[in-house]
Amino acid sequence: MIPEIGHILLIAALVVSFVGSVLPFFDLASKKSYSQSYIKPFSIFLFLLIFFSFLTLIYSFLVDDFSLTYVAENSNTLLPNYFKFAATWGAHEGSLVLWTLCISLWLVAFIYSKKEVDNAFTSVTFGIMSQVIFAFLIFTLLTSNPFERLLPFSPMQGSDLNPSLQDFAFTIHPPLLYMGYSGLALPFSLAVAAMMTNNIESSWARTSRPWSLLSCSFLTLGIGLGSWWAYYELGWGGWWFWDPVENAAFVPWLISIALFHSLIVTEKRGLFKNWSLLLSILSFAASLLGTFLVRSGVLTSVHAFALDPERGLFILGIFAFFIIGSLVIYSLKNYKLSPTSIYDLTSKEFGFLLNNLLLVVLAVSIMFGTLFPILYEAYTQGKQVSVGPPYFNFLIMPFAIGLGLLQGVGLYLGWGQTKNFSFVSRVAIEASVLFIFINIVLYLLFGKFNSSAVIASLLFAWIVAGNFLDIIIRGFQANKLRVFISARLGMIFAHTGIAFLVLGIGVVSSFSSEKELILGPGDSYDLEGYSFKFEEINFQKGPNYSAQVAKINITDQEDTLTLISEKRNYTASNQTTTEAGIIAEVFKDYYVALGENVSNDNWSFRLQIKPFVRWIWFGALLVAIGGFISSLGHLRKGS
Amino acid sequence: MNKIIHTVPLVFFGFLVAFLFFSLGNKNDQLESVLIDQNFPNFSLTTLEDANRIIGKEDIVDLPALVNVWATWCITCKVEHPFLMSLKENSVINIYGLNYKDSRDKALITLEQDGNPFIYSIFDKTGSLAMDLGVYGAPETFLIGADGLIKVRHVGALTPVVWEKKFSMFLK
Numbered sequence A: 001m002i003p004e005i006g007h008i009l010l011i012a013a014l015v016v017s018f019v020g021s022v023l024p025f026f027d028l029a030s031k032k033s034y035s036q037s038y039i040k041p042f043s044i045f046l047f048l049l050i051f052f053s054f055l056t057l058i059y060s061f062l063v064d065d066f067s068l069t070y071v072a073e074n075s076n077t078l079l080p081n082y083f084k085f086a087a088t089w090g091a092h093e094g095s096l097v098l099w100t101l102c103i104s105l106w107l108v109a110f111i112y113s114k115k116e117v118d119n120a121f122t123s124v125t126f127g128i129m130s131q132v133i134f135a136f137l138i139f140t141l142l143t144s145n146p147f148e149r150l151l152p153f154s155p156m157q158g159s160d161l162n163p164s165l166q167d168f169a170f171t172i173h174p175p176l177l178y179m180g181y182s183g184l185a186l187p188f189s190l191a192v193a194a195m196m197t198n199n200i201e202s203s204w205a206r207t208s209r210p211w212s213l214l215s216c217s218f219l220t221l222g223i224g225l226g227s228w229w230a231y232y233e234l235g236w237g238g239w240w241f242w243d244p245v246e247n248a249a250f251v252p253w254l255i256s257i258a259l260f261h262s263l264i265v266t267e268k269r270g271l272f273k274n275w276s277l278l279l280s281i282l283s284f285a286a287s288l289l290g291t292f293l294v295r296s297g298v299l300t301s302v303h304a305f306a307l308d309p310e311r312g313l314f315i316l317g318i319f320a321f322f323i324i325g326s327l328v329i330y331s332l333k334n335y336k337l338s339p340t341s342i343y344d345l346t347s348k349e350f351g352f353l354l355n356n357l358l359l360v361v362l363a364v365s366i367m368f369g370t371l372f373p374i375l376y377e378a379y380t381q382g383k384q385v386s387v388g389p390p391y392f393n394f395l396i397m398p399f400a401i402g403l404g405l406l407q408g409v410g411l412y413l414g415w416g417q418t419k420n421f422s423f424v425s426r427v428a429i430e431a432s433v434l435f436i437f438i439n440i441v442l443y444l445l446f447g448k449f450n451s452s453a454v455i456a457s458l459l460f461a462w463i464v465a466g467n468f469l470d471i472i473i474r475g476f477q478a479n480k481l482r483v484f485i486s487a488r489l490g491m492i493f494a495h496t497g498i499a500f501l502v503l504g505i506g507v508v509s510s511f512s513s514e515k516e517l518i519l520g521p522g523d524s525y526d527l528e529g530y531s532f533k534f535e536e537i538n539f540q541k542g543p544n545y546s547a548q549v550a551k552i553n554i555t556d557q558e559d560t561l562t563l564i565s566e567k568r569n570y571t572a573s574n575q576t577t578t579e580a581g582i583i584a585e586v587f588k589d590y591y592v593a594l595g596e597n598v599s600n601d602n603w604s605f606r607l608q609i610k611p612f613v614r615w616i617w618f619g620a621l622l623v624a625i626g627g628f629i630s631s632l633g634h635l636r637k638g639s
Numbered sequence B: 001m002n003k004i005i006h007t008v009p010l011v012f013f014g015f016l017v018a019f020l021f022f023s024l025g026n027k028n029d030q031l032e033s034v035l036i037d038q039n040f041p042n043f044s045l046t047t048l049e050d051a052n053r054i055i056g057k058e059d060i061v062d063l064p065a066l067v068n069v070w071a072t073w074c075i076t077c078k079v080e081h082p083f084l085m086s087l088k089e090n091s092v093i094n095i096y097g098l099n100y101k102d103s104r105d106k107a108l109i110t111l112e113q114d115g116n117p118f119i120y121s122i123f124d125k126t127g128s129l130a131m132d133l134g135v136y137g138a139p140e141t142f143l144i145g146a147d148g149l150i151k152v153r154h155v156g157a158l159t160p161v162v163w164e165k166k167f168s169m170f171l172k
Helices: A002-030 A039-062 A069-074 A081-087 A092-113 A120-143 A168-183 A185-196 A202-233 A244-269 A273-296 A309-332 A348-379 A389-412 A422-446 A451-477 A481-486 A489-511 A613-637 B002-028 B075-089 B104-114 B128-133 B160-171
Strands: A513-519 A524-527 A530-541 A545-555 A560-570 A575-579 A581-584 A588-599 A602-611 B045-047 B065-070 B094-100 B121-124 B140-144 B150-155
Touching: A002 A039, A002 A092, A002 A120, A039 A069, A039 A081, A039 A092, A039 A120, A069 A092, A069 B075, A081 A168, A092 A120, A092 A168, A092 A185, A092 A202, A120 A185, A120 A309, A168 A185, A168 A202, A168 A244, A168 A273, A185 A202, A185 A273, A185 A309, A202 A244, A202 A273, A202 A575, A202 A613, A244 A273, A244 A348, A273 A309, A273 A348, A273 B002, A309 B002, A348 A389, A348 B002, A389 A422, A389 A451, A389 A489, A422 A451, A422 A489, A451 A481, A451 A489, A481 A489, A489 A602, A489 A613, A513 A524, A524 A602, A530 A602, A545 A581, A545 A588, A545 A602, A560 A581, A560 A588, A588 A613, B065 B075, B075 B094, B094 B128, B104 B121, B121 B128, B150 B160
Parallel strands: B065 B094, B094 B121
Antiparallel strands: A513 A602, A524 A530, A530 A545, A545 A560, A560 A575, A581 A588, A588 A602, B045 B121, B065 B140, B140 B150
C-alpha cells in the first residue's frame, strides 16, 4: 500500500510539473502581465510531492518490502539499517528519483530566494525548471519505475546492495554529486529564460552567478568524496582513474568553473554575454551527457548501472530536446557586443578569457578522449580501443600549468587595462620564498628532487602567494587585515584549495612507493625505511559478511603503528571487497591492501606509502568551502 | 559572420546527438549477439540429482525450453525462484537448471525446501559449460527455441515483466 502511495505521489508530481511547464509560456505568449502568484506554492508543492514519494521508497527499504523489484534487487534483510536507507539511491531507479528531488529542491531554493517573482524572467525560469523535472519524472515512471511490484511472486529475501557501495563515503557521495549535476539545470534555465524574455542585462548574470558557483561546489564535494572512496575501497591506492564516469563528472565541473568566472565579467562589465549564455547551456549539456553515458550502456565502466538501451534512448531524447532546443534559441538571438568592449591584453577581461579558453578546451579534450572509443568502434566496424590515463595525464599538464600561472596574478589585473605591474615582483618574491621553503621540506622528507613535484610546488607557491600571502601582507601593512580578507574570503579558500590539490597530486605521483609481495605470519618487508610486519590473520563475522582480518605492524626508527587490512566476502551476493588498511598522516599515508590467500597462511599484499595524498582531498574540501562561502554571500546580498 | 559562429554549437551538438543515437543502436545487441541463433554448446556433465548420470546437449529435449543458471549462494536466484515455480506449475515451458559453481548437497537441500522448478539441473561445479555460454554470474536464463538454437539470453532475475518483454513472443 505504501509504495502505491509513493507511486501516486510521483504521478501527481508529473502532472504538477507538466502544468508548471506550460503555464508560464501561455503568459509569455499572451503578453499578459498578471500576477505569477502560483509560482511559489507550485514549487513547494512539487518539491513536497517528490520528497514524500522518496520517503515511501526509503520506508520500503527499511521494512524489507521485497515485493518491490527495486528493493529486492538492492537490499537484503541482513543489510544494516543505515545501508538499507542509503540503498534507496544505490541503483538506477532510486537515484533518478533522488536526481529529481534535487532539481525540485534547487527550484524551491531559487524561487524562495527571490523577493519578487512577478516578472516574466522568473516565471519562464520556473517554466524551464519544471520542464526539466517533468522530463526526468516521465523518464523515471516509464522506463525506471522504482515502485514496480514483483507480484504475485514476491521473494522472501533480496539480492543485497552492491558490497563496494556499503560504505559511508559512498552513501553521501551520490546525493552531493546529484545536487551538483542537477544544480546546473538552474543556470541553464536562467540563461534560456534570459534569452526568451530578452533580459540579458547584468541582472541575469548577477542572478545566475551564485547558483552556478553553488552547484559547482556540490560537484567538487561529490567528486572529492568519490575519489576518496575509490582510494580506500578499491584496494589499488589510486585516487583518480580517468574512468568514463569520473570524466562525466569532471567535464561539467570544469565547464561550471568557466561559467561562473565568465559570469563575473558579464555582471561587472557587461561583456562575454553570448559566451556566458553558451557556457550555461554547455554546462547543463555536459551534465546530461554524463547522465546519458553512465546509464545507457554506450560506455562500459566500473560504475555499474543496469544497462538498458531503452533508457539510453530516452535520456538522449531529453538531451536533444533541451540542448538542441536551447541552441536553436541561442543561434536565433544574436546579441551585439556593446561598443565599450575594448580591453587590453593586460586586462582582467583578457585574463578571464584565457581562463575560460583553457578550461573549455580542456573539458572538450577530455570529453573527446572519453567518447573516442565509441567513435573508433563506429569507424572501424567494431574494433575496440581504449583511451587510458597516459592520454589524460599528458593532456592535463599544460592546461594545469597555464591555469595555475593565471590564477596566481589574475586577481591583480585591472579591468580594461592593467596600469600598475608592481604586483608581479611582489608576488614573485613571495612565491620564491615559499617555493624554496617547500622544496627544502620535500628534500628533507624524500631525499631527492623530482621534476613533476618541482613544477607542482612552483604552482603551489605561485597560487598561494598571489591569492593568500600577498593579501595578508598588504592587509597587514594597510592595517585592514580583516577587511582585506573578508571581502575575498570565498576566493581565498577556493584558490588556495586548488594549490593544495595541485601540490598533493604532484607529490603523490612523484614519491609514492609500492610493493606487491607474499607474506606469511611473522614475515616483514622494508619499504622506504619502514618495516611492514605481517603479525597475524583472523577470521571474523560482520552483520552480512565474513572477513579475513590481517594485522600489520609498521615500524620506523622509534614508533610502531598497527594497521588492520580486511578482505570481506558478502554472503548474499558472494562478492568480495577489499577494505584497505590505512594510517593517515599529514605528510603520508601507509596503505596495505590484502590480496589472495596463496597457500596455508601465506597471503599476497600490496604495501604502499602515499605521501601528501590527503592534500588532494583537503584541497578539494577547501575549494568547496570557498565556493559555499562565496555563493551564499552573494545570495544573501542579492535577491 | 556572427550569425554563422552562433550556429556552430548547434551544428556540433546536432552531430553529437545523431552520432550517439547510432552508437546506441550498435551497442544494444552486442552483449547477446555472440550467442543468439547459435547452437547450444556441447557438454558432458552429470546431473545434480544423480552423480552417475552423464548428460549432454541431446538430453535437453521437449523444446522450446529454458536453461536457468542458478546457485545456492546467489540470492537473486531466490528472487526469481517463485516465478520459475509458477512457470512450471502452469506448464508454460520446460525448465532445465544449470547449477553453477555450487555444492551438490547444499543445492539439493535448497531444491527440497523451496521447490524444484527444473526437469533436472546440470551440475557444473567448475563452470565449464557456463564458460562456453559466456555466463557472467548467476542468475542468467537462456531460451532454446524449437529449432535448437538459442533465442534469448537474459542476465539477472527473471520477472514477469522481463518474461513479457523478452520471452513470451517465442512461445506463440
